[in-house]
Amino acid sequence: MGAKSITIKDIARELNISTSTVSRALRDSSEIGAETKKRVLELAHRLDYNPNPVALSLLNSQSNDIGVIVPEIANPFFAIVIAGIEDVAFAQGYHVVIYQSHEDYEREVLNVKHIYNRRKDGLLVSIATTTTDYSHFKHIHDRGFPIVFFDRICEEIDTHKVSVDDFDGAYTATEHLINQGCERIAHVSGPDHLLISRRRLHGYRAALLDYGKPISDDWVVASAYSPDSALEATRVLLARADRPDGIFASSDNIAIGCHAAITEAGLSMPNEIALIGFSDLPMAALMNPPLSSVAQPAFEMGRSAAELLINLIRNPGEHTTSISNVLKTKLIARKSSLRLIE
Amino acid sequence: MGAKSITIKDIARELNISTSTVSRALRDSSEIGAETKKRVLELAHRLDYNPNPVALSLLNSQSNDIGVIVPEIANPFFAIVIAGIEDVAFAQGYHVVIYQSHEDYEREVLNVKHIYNRRKDGLLVSIATTTTDYSHFKHIHDRGFPIVFFDRICEEIDTHKVSVDDFDGAYTATEHLINQGCERIAHVSGPDHLLISRRRLHGYRAALLDYGKPISDDWVVASAYSPDSALEATRVLLARADRPDGIFASSDNIAIGCHAAITEAGLSMPNEIALIGFSDLPMAALMNPPLSSVAQPAFEMGRSAAELLINLIRNPGEHTTSISNVLKTKLIARKSSLRLIE
DNA sequence: CTGAAAGCGCTAACAG
DNA sequence: CTGTTAGCGCTTTCAG
Numbered sequence: 001m002g003a004k005s006i007t008i009k010d011i012a013r014e015l016n017i018s019t020s021t022v023s024r025a026l027r028d029s030s031e032i033g034a035e036t037k038k039r040v041l042e043l044a045h046r047l048d049y050n051p052n053p054v055a056l057s058l059l060n061s062q063s064n065d066i067g068v069i070v071p072e073i074a075n076p077f078f079a080i081v082i083a084g085i086e087d088v089a090f091a092q093g094y095h096v097v098i099y100q101s102h103e104d105y106e107r108e109v110l111n112v113k114h115i116y117n118r119r120k121d122g123l124l125v126s127i128a129t130t131t132t133d134y135s136h137f138k139h140i141h142d143r144g145f146p147i148v149f150f151d152r153i154c155e156e157i158d159t160h161k162v163s164v165d166d167f168d169g170a171y172t173a174t175e176h177l178i179n180q181g182c183e184r185i186a187h188v189s190g191p192d193h194l195l196i197s198r199r200r201l202h203g204y205r206a207a208l209l210d211y212g213k214p215i216s217d218d219w220v221v222a223s224a225y226s227p228d229s230a231l232e233a234t235r236v237l238l239a240r241a242d243r244p245d246g247i248f249a250s251s252d253n254i255a256i257g258c259h260a261a262i263t264e265a266g267l268s269m270p271n272e273i274a275l276i277g278f279s280d281l282p283m284a285a286l287m288n289p290p291l292s293s294v295a296q297p298a299f300e301m302g303r304s305a306a307e308l309l310i311n312l313i314r315n316p317g318e319h320t321t322s323i324s325n326v327l328k329t330k331l332i333a334r335k336s337s338l339r340l341i342e
Numbered sequence: 343m344g345a346k347s348i349t350i351k352d353i354a355r356e357l358n359i360s361t362s363t364v365s366r367a368l369r370d371s372s373e374i375g376a377e378t379k380k381r382v383l384e385l386a387h388r389l390d391y392n393p394n395p396v397a398l399s400l401l402n403s404q405s406n407d408i409g410v411i412v413p414e415i416a417n418p419f420f421a422i423v424i425a426g427i428e429d430v431a432f433a434q435g436y437h438v439v440i441y442q443s444h445e446d447y448e449r450e451v452l453n454v455k456h457i458y459n460r461r462k463d464g465l466l467v468s469i470a471t472t473t474t475d476y477s478h479f480k481h482i483h484d485r486g487f488p489i490v491f492f493d494r495i496c497e498e499i500d501t502h503k504v505s506v507d508d509f510d511g512a513y514t515a516t517e518h519l520i521n522q523g524c525e526r527i528a529h530v531s532g533p534d535h536l537l538i539s540r541r542r543l544h545g546y547r548a549a550l551l552d553y554g555k556p557i558s559d560d561w562v563v564a565s566a567y568s569p570d571s572a573l574e575a576t577r578v579l580l581a582r583a584d585r586p587d588g589i590f591a592s593s594d595n596i597a598i599g600c601h602a603a604i605t606e607a608g609l610s611m612p613n614e615i616a617l618i619g620f621s622d623l624p625m626a627a628l629m630n631p632p633l634s635s636v637a638q639p640a641f642e643m644g645r646s647a648a649e650l651l652i653n654l655i656r657n658p659g660e661h662t663t664s665i666s667n668v669l670k671t672k673l674i675a676r677k678s679s680l681r682l683i684e
Numbered sequence: 685c686t687g688a689a690a691g692c693g694c695t696a697a698c699a700g
Numbered sequence: 701c702t703g704t705t706a707g708c709g710c711t712t713t714c715a716g
Contacts, residue, residue, distance in 0.1 A: 008694070017702075018703045019703095020695075027695090032701070052459070052694075053459055054396060055400055055708090056694065058397055059693085059708055073415040073440070074422065079416035079421075083416070095456060098415070113392075118395055118396065283625045286598060286601075351709075362686075362710095362711075362712080365710065365712090366685095373685060374685070378685085394709050397709035400710085401692055
């Protein structure tokens with residue numbers, strides 16, 4: 001198993017002093033003689049002593065780790081959020097441990113257990129699409145474990161949350177399609193039970209209503225947040241007699257599927273049909289035609305969530321009201337929807 | 343800090359037996375009476391008892407966690423490799439803890455320390471581009487800590503490695519450009535000190551040599567493995583009097599930069615200039631024109647690396663020769679390079 | 685079949 | 701200023 005790592009005991013023996021003295025010297029306690037302190041520090045350095053974090057963790061029931069659960073790290077949106085989280089956490093001396101639920105409820109439950117049992121100091125989470133029961137979160141939240149939700153938040157639990165203004169972003173996207181002259185605007189939505197899906201759907205409906213455009217359930221098709229699923233859904237949409245001339249997709253991943261279906265059907269973007277997504281992932285600009293989208297401040301979302309969590313960790317018990325930080329989105333118009341020169 | 347979690351001590355007290363008996367009953371030891379065993383198990387279940395993994399970890403100096411260090415999870419190639427790793431690890435009862443070096447040497451050193459100190463059971467790593475000193479790996483490897491390198495491997499350390507046949511993949515890509523009628527073939531390479539960069543460069547050179555095509559250092563420009571860096575490099579290349587009519591990019595991320603530069607210069611792909619990348623990331627097919635590439639079996643690479651590592655963990659000391667698993671690549675020809683109908 | 689005791693590495697009262 | 705003791709939660713000899 002390899003050479004044993006050295007402990008304060010080794011240092012104590014070598015120096016003929018007690019382990020507590022070594023411990024105190026290492027932590028630069030004021031009640032240790034300058035001379036002793038120096039000798040300890042020197043030997044520790046020479047021996048390349050490293051405190052055993054596991055022992056610390058057992059002692060304090062804390063780890064300086066914060067757990068993050070996302071559906072998929074392969075999704076660039078989440079990768080960027082994580083970068084934001086790490087940015088703050090690292091600066092505050094926390095290490096970020098990443099977990100993937102793979103959109104699977106069972107896996108999410110396992111991850112939560114792992115995080116709780118391993119004495120992580122807190123949890124940042126964006127819930128899986130298959131999750132409809134929140135008792136695993138409730139369970140640890142009731143025991144005082146710090147949780148902050150981001151993006152795919154859970155309304156049922158009273159704690160801090162960070163999200164974007166999905167309604168507003170969706171409204172703006174739909175409005176944009178209307179401004180470009182679209183008359184029959186469809187929506188490929190995300191899974192129903194996800195709050196972000198519903199909010200985006202509502203924003204879409206509200207814009208149509210405000211502008212007196214036709215609204216119909218036939219124009220709204222549900223899809224998972226994946227290109228494959230969206231491809232299928234869009235095919236159905238395009239096969240209709242009253243084919244839409246504009247599509248607002250609930251995410252860029254969905255928009256990729258729409259994009260493929262439109263290309264496959266031989267329709268021209270944006271003239272025969274205009275398309276806009278949500279998130280503005282890096283690849284949006286690389287598509288052909290480049291995909292319009294609603295940009296989300298992913299990095300900022302990660303930063304904010306991490307800040308709120310660390311606050312919760314450091315000031316436990318302070319039963320102030322839970323904060324819901326709602327970030328602004330930004331419309332990015334590209335060729336997939338730009339019919340007019342603005 | 344919330345309700346204390348319950349321990350074997352609680353169970354012991356409740357049942358008026360000793361903790362050791364509880365411990366044994368829980369582990370289904372053969373030397374415990376069926377009756378006692380039943381009562382313990384029942385109470386444990388009723389109380390929702392969970393063993394404290396931190397205590398176990400302190401006791402055994404192991405954690406059932408394996409650490410993985412990648413440059414960036416936002417890179418889909420690594421995200422897929424990780425999925426492969428998780429696939430194997432999860433089935434074997436290990437949890438995968440993901441670390442990012444962000445291509446930063448200092449960060450990589452920190453990650454390695456964390457993994458070693460936290461008593462992770464092993465390390466899977468693809469090294470950062472800025473890493474030129476391998477002593478942090480050497481240090482823990484010398485102490486018997488199990489390490490397996492994948493993709494960006496480190497030759498200096500004698501342990502298992504998983505990579506693809508970079509030379510062969512590069513040769514095939516270059517050969518493909520030659521077959522498509524390219525005469526002046528350039529290469530946008532990755533950082534020099536990365537083995538994969540050098541191997542791909544050599545494959546490129548070998549193909550040109552074999553087919554009697556012109557070879558020149560002017561045709562080879564170095565770039566970081568990022569679109570931005572490649573964009574700059576390609577601009578220089580395209581500004582040359584003897585502009586190339588084919589480019590082999592050392593990775594898809596580099597190819598994205600080449601793609602942008604070519605489009606920016608108003609050149610047509612593949613007729614005026616053909617382009618091929620390396621990795622076949624999902625986005626390659628979505629570009630316009632779709633990007634040709636050399637597919638790497640990323641998932642398989644993850645699986646293989648995890649298997650080798652778990653083997654190393656479970657059979658320590660067995661000083662058999664280190665295995666180098668070299669996986670095959672596959673040419674994926676798309677419109678960015680296909681001039682002829684094959 | 686079961687209990688008492690020691691110990692993983694470290695810190696924090698409690699004595700000197 | 702420094703040492704002794706106890707304990708975080710668990711397993712594992714060693715004694716019954």
